[in-house]
Amino acid sequence: MADTLDFELPERSRSVVETAAIGTGDDALDAVASWFEGHSNLEARFGEILRQSIDEVLDGQRTGRFDLAAKTVVKTERTYLGTKVEIICQAAFNLQRGRHMDYLIDGHEVDAKFSGKGLVKQSIPREAVGEICLLMHADDTRGTFSAGLLRTTPDVLSPGKGNQDGKREILAAARSRIRWLVHHGRLPENLLLKLPEATRQAIFNPPGVKGRGNSGQQRVNQLFRLVQRRIVRREVVLTVAQQDDGPKRVRDARKSLLPEGILILGHQDRHPHIARELNVPIPQQGQWISVQVVPVERDDPRPSTLLGGNRYSVVRAGESVHAPSPLTSY
Amino acid sequence: MADTLDFELPERSRSVVETAAIGTGDDALDAVASWFEGHSNLEARFGEILRQSIDEVLDGQRTGRFDLAAKTVVKTERTYLGTKVEIICQAAFNLQRGRHMDYLIDGHEVDAKFSGKGLVKQSIPREAVGEICLLMHADDTRGTFSAGLLRTTPDVLSPGKGNQDGKREILAAARSRIRWLVHHGRLPENLLLKLPEATRQAIFNPPGVKGRGNSGQQRVNQLFRLVQRRIVRREVVLTVAQQDDGPKRVRDARKSLLPEGILILGHQDRHPHIARELNVPIPQQGQWISVQVVPVERDDPRPSTLLGGNRYSVVRAGESVHAPSPLTSY
Numbered sequence: 001m002a003d004t005l006d007f008e009l010p011e012r013s014r015s016v017v018e019t020a021a022i023g024t025g026d027d028a029l030d031a032v033a034s035w036f037e038g039h040s041n042l043e044a045r046f047g048e049i050l051r052q053s054i055d056e057v058l059d060g061q062r063t064g065r066f067d068l069a070a071k072t073v074v075k076t077e078r079t080y081l082g083t084k085v086e087i088i089c090q091a092a093f094n095l096q097r098g099r100h101m102d103y104l105i106d107g108h109e110v111d112a113k114f115s116g117k118g119l120v121k122q123s124i125p126r127e128a129v130g131e132i133c134l135l136m137h138a139d140d141t142r143g144t145f146s147a148g149l150l151r152t153t154p155d156v157l158s159p160g161k162g163n164q165d166g167k168r169e170i171l172a173a174a175r176s177r178i179r180w181l182v183h184h185g186r187l188p189e190n191l192l193l194k195l196p197e198a199t200r201q202a203i204f205n206p207p208g209v210k211g212r213g214n215s216g217q218q219r220v221n222q223l224f225r226l227v228q229r230r231i232v233r234r235e236v237v238l239t240v241a242q243q244d245d246g247p248k249r250v251r252d253a254r255k256s257l258l259p260e261g262i263l264i265l266g267h268q269d270r271h272p273h274i275a276r277e278l279n280v281p282i283p284q285q286g287q288w289i290s291v292q293v294v295p296v297e298r299d300d301p302r303p304s305t306l307l308g309g310n311r312y313s314v315v316r317a318g319e320s321v322h323a324p325s326p327l328t329s330y
Numbered sequence: 331m332a333d334t335l336d337f338e339l340p341e342r343s344r345s346v347v348e349t350a351a352i353g354t355g356d357d358a359l360d361a362v363a364s365w366f367e368g369h370s371n372l373e374a375r376f377g378e379i380l381r382q383s384i385d386e387v388l389d390g391q392r393t394g395r396f397d398l399a400a401k402t403v404v405k406t407e408r409t410y411l412g413t414k415v416e417i418i419c420q421a422a423f424n425l426q427r428g429r430h431m432d433y434l435i436d437g438h439e440v441d442a443k444f445s446g447k448g449l450v451k452q453s454i455p456r457e458a459v460g461e462i463c464l465l466m467h468a469d470d471t472r473g474t475f476s477a478g479l480l481r482t483t484p485d486v487l488s489p490g491k492g493n494q495d496g497k498r499e500i501l502a503a504a505r506s507r508i509r510w511l512v513h514h515g516r517l518p519e520n521l522l523l524k525l526p527e528a529t530r531q532a533i534f535n536p537p538g539v540k541g542r543g544n545s546g547q548q549r550v551n552q553l554f555r556l557v558q559r560r561i562v563r564r565e566v567v568l569t570v571a572q573q574d575d576g577p578k579r580v581r582d583a584r585k586s587l588l589p590e591g592i593l594i595l596g597h598q599d600r601h602p603h604i605a606r607e608l609n610v611p612i613p614q615q616g617q618w619i620s621v622q623v624v625p626v627e628r629d630d631p632r633p634s635t636l637l638g639g640n641r642y643s644v645v646r647a648g649e650s651v652h653a654p655s656p657l658t659s660y
Contacts, residue, residue, distance in 0.1 A: 062421035072427075080410040091392035091572075097402075242421075 024179050028108045029132050029149050033179050035106045039093070043185040046147045049092050050138040051188040053084040053114075060239025064204070066192035068116065068140055078116065085114040085136060101131055110134050110149075120175050124152045126166035135170075135178065138187055143194075145187045148178035191227070191236045199226050203240060216241035220249040221256050224264050224290040229314070234286040250288055257290070261321040263330060264290045274330065277305035278314050294319055354509050358438045359462050359479050363509050365436045369423070373515040376477045379422050380468040381518040383414040383444075390569025394534070396522035398446065398470055408446065415444040415466060431461055440464050440479075450505050454482045456496035465500075465508065468517055473524075475517045478508035521557070521566045529556050533570060546571035550579040551586050554594050554620035559644070564616040580618055587620070591651040593660060594620045604660065607635035608644050624649055 024030055039045060057077050058065045065072055068081075086102055089095070089112055101109040114136045115122045122135065133152050138145040150156065156174035160166050192200060203226060206218040219240045223232065237246040254264045265271040267285045275282045275289060283289050293312040296304055304313040307330050315321055354360055369375060387407050388395045395402055398411075416432055419425070419442055431439040444466045445452045452465065463482050468475040480486065486504035490496050522530060533556060536548040549570045553562065567576040584594045595601040597615045605612045605619060613619050623642035626634055634643040637660050645651055 059417055062417050074413060076409050076413045079406050080413075083404060083406045083410075087389055087392050 024177075026132075026151055029151055029179060031106045032108050032110055032132055032134075033149055033181065036093075036181050043182045045092060046089075046136070046182050047145060047185055047187050049088050050085065050136065050145050051190075053081060053088050054138065054140060054190075055235045056084055056088075057081045058239075060235060061242060061244060064239060064242050066190060066236075066239055081116065082112075082114040086112040089134075089136075101128065103134075108132060112136070114138075119146055119148060119178060120170045120172050122170050123167040124157060124170060126160070126168075128152060129154060129157065129168065140187065140190050140193060143187045143189055145182065145185050146180065147182045147185070148180040150174060150178045188233070189231070191230065191232060192239060195227065202226055216243040217249055217252055217256075221253045224250075224253050224257060224288070225260070225262060228262070228290050228292060229280050230289065231281050231283060232288045232290070237288070260292065261294060261315065262290055262292045264288050270330065274305045274307070277303060278312075279303040280314065292321060294321055354507075356481055359481055359509060361436045362438050362440055362462055362464075363479055363511065366423075366511050373512045375422060376419075376466070376512050377475060377515055377517050379418050380415065380444075380466065380475050381520075383411060383418050384468065384470060384520070385565045386414055386418075387411045388569075390565060391572060391574060394569060394572050396520060396566075396569050411446065412442075412444040416442040419464075419466075431458065433464070438462060442466070444468075449476055449478060449508060450500045450502050452500050453497040454487060454500060456490070456498075458482060459484060459487065459498065464511075470517065470520050470523060473517045473519060475512065475515050476510065477512045477515070478510040480504060480508045518563070519561070521560065521562060522569060525557065532556055546573040547579055547582055547586075551583045554580075554583050554587055554618070555590070555592060558592070558620050558622060559610050560619065561611050561613060562618045562620070567618070590622065591624060591645065592620055592622045594618050600660065604635045604637070607633060608642075609633040610644065622651060624651055 024033075036042060054068060057080060058068065058073070060066055063072070067073075068078070090097075090103060095103040095105060098104040098109040098111075101111040103110045103112065110132045111128045112134050113122050113124070113128075116138065119135045119137045124133070129152055131152060133150050134147065135150055136145070136147045150170070152170065156171055156177055157168040158171060160168045195203075203219055203222045206222045220237060223237070223240050234246050237250060238244070241249045243249060250264060250266070257264065263274070265275050265280075265283055266288050267283050272282045275291075278291060278293070280289055280291050292315040293307075294315045295310050296302065296313045298311055300311070300313060302313045304311045306312075354363075366372060384398060387410060388398065388403070390396055393402070397403075398408070420427075420433060425433040425435060428434040428439040428441075431441040433440045433442065440462045441458045442464050443452050443454070443458075446468065449465045449467045454463070460481065460483055463480050464477065465480055466475070466477045480500070482500065486501055486507055487498040488501060490498045525533075533549055533552045536552045550567060553567070553570050564576050567580060568574070571579045573579060580594060580596070587594065593604070595605050595610075595613055596618050597613050602612045605621075608621060608623070610619055610621050622645040623637075624645045626632065626641050626643045628641055630641070630643060632643045634641045636642075
């Protein structure tokens with residue numbers, strides 16, 4: 001049943017398959033699954049673990065990288081990503097270390113296995129054969145991830161290769177045996193990866209400034225000028241700025257873009273209220289959203305907010321933007 | 331000359347060997363060396379790069395680890411440390427990427443090579459043979475590091491092994507050919523690694539609290555109670571707390587330890603002034619220092635500071651500490 005579900009679900013269905021009542025016949029594995037399922041927001045928790053792991057390995061603030069598939073990401077870093085996932089997962093769920101495997105969950109040894117390629121086809125070292133594995137997979141391009149439990153008994157593994165270190169691969173057919181915790185979950189967005197190439201070029205190479213001479217501040221200005229009404233995470237700002245004081249860069253961008261009628265809203269002060277009134281996504285801590293506004297009449301039916309005594313709405317295509325002089329601060 | 335220096339210098343001499351006037355006969359390498367030597371505080375810069383790299387791989391905040399040699403640090407992480415050093419070094423010196431090697435410095439291709447074992451004996455891949463290598467080495471236990479430049483010509487390398495990927499080792503004899511940038515420099519201290527085992531135990535297992543149940547706050551209190559008059563870096567607090575709000579843990583420890591006459595001084599307010607008056611090291615941003623004080627008479631000759639109208643000095647061995655009631659805040 002789980003097997004067919006795997007293929008029938010639309011790719012971005014984001015459903016957490018509810019299998020809590022379906023036993024696997026493996027009491028230990030069921031206990032571990034129940035332990036995880038006792039947490040609220042399991043999809044958000046695993047999603048954040050994987051997003052954070054990928055972002056730390058990309059190290060955008062220092063490298064400007066946002067794409068794991070880029071050739072500037074070397075093999076050592078791809079391998080390390082699995083270790084980072086294991087560490088962050090342990091910290092996020094406050095897991096005890098196992099005696100033989102990575103974790104001890106509800107008294108059972110569990111090994112963490114992350115792969116960028118997929119849940120199956122992962123290689124399992126000899127010492128983890130027969131153990132409960134927490135398999136995790138993320139696809140940053142599609143913005144999806146999955147996490148599931150599988151006992152890696154010999155029948156779900158390829159025959160070992162004599163000349164290797166005894167590593168065996170999880171067979172594709174083992175997919176039907178996975179106890180899903182999150183199936184095709186939604187990975188928090190990698191905004192820069194999702195932008196059209198032309199937009200990225202315009203952000204990383206601001207007009208009138210050549211090559212390495214362009215400043216982080218100008219790139220951050222371009223980011224908020226060109227990418228509007230979308231949540232921008234702190235990591236995105238740091239990757240674009242390649243500087244360590246992201247919030248300061250955002251504050252300066254806020255001043256620079258005001259004459260263009262562009263607001264940059266954060267999670268503090270009246271900003272969430274303004275976002276709600278303008279009907280754009282509401283930033284949480286460590287997030288911002290930019291939106292270009294125009295003055296509107298009091299009886300204008302579209303969503304609007306009051307700033308400095310005047311009423312403003314989100315700009316429409318073709319609408320001309322005047323420098324909104326009363327908008328000195330917000 | 332450099333070779334004998336290498337062995338004659340005392341281990342913790344912290345001298346940056348001044349070789350700026352000594353050419354190697356390799357103009358490109360000399361140009362790269364001059365470029366680095368044009369930076370002030372070269373020892374502090376490289377020291378900070380290596381400290382930061384080690385701390386990020388240890389990830390003490392999530393793992394509680396402070397020792398690269400611990401078996402909880404896996405091979406993948408040790409390998410990744412070299413990549414992290416390369417990334418942080420690039421960002422710290424704002425280096426351009428090379429076309430074939432890691433960096434382009436003053437127009438010359440330079441490859442970064444870090445090893446925890448030593449500057450020589452590092453393995454050099456086939457594509458880096460004949461290139462200028464920035465060799466870096468750190469010994470966290472001794473608290474030292476070195477950085478130097480070497481052109482990895484075939485005569486300083488071991489013969490390649492046919493069955494491998496063409497990697498060749500830098501011969502020990504090549505040491506005399508290294509153009510030192512920092513020789514036996516001082517690595518910023520790994521405080522937890524340097525503490526006696528009994529002190530560490532008392533920090534990580536506060537009395538009256540068993541196993542995993544003890545709180546990060548109690549561990550941080552123990553840290554500042556037991557480790558006095560020594561600079562405590564932010565990373566140390568995070569590793570002990572295994573929580574993300576280090577400064578908050580320090581503020582709470584400050585309140586908890588006040589009845590014991592223990593001050594925790596930071597870089598803000600009057601704290602540096604107090605540290606100076608008490609004649610203890612002065613914390614910079616992201617650093618703290620704890621010191622136990624006793625009230626003293628106005629004419630006491632030892633260094634003292636005025637707090638809440640009373641005069642205090644650093645406690646001496648055997649001196650009894652009364653709860654310093656006037657010390658309500660500082």
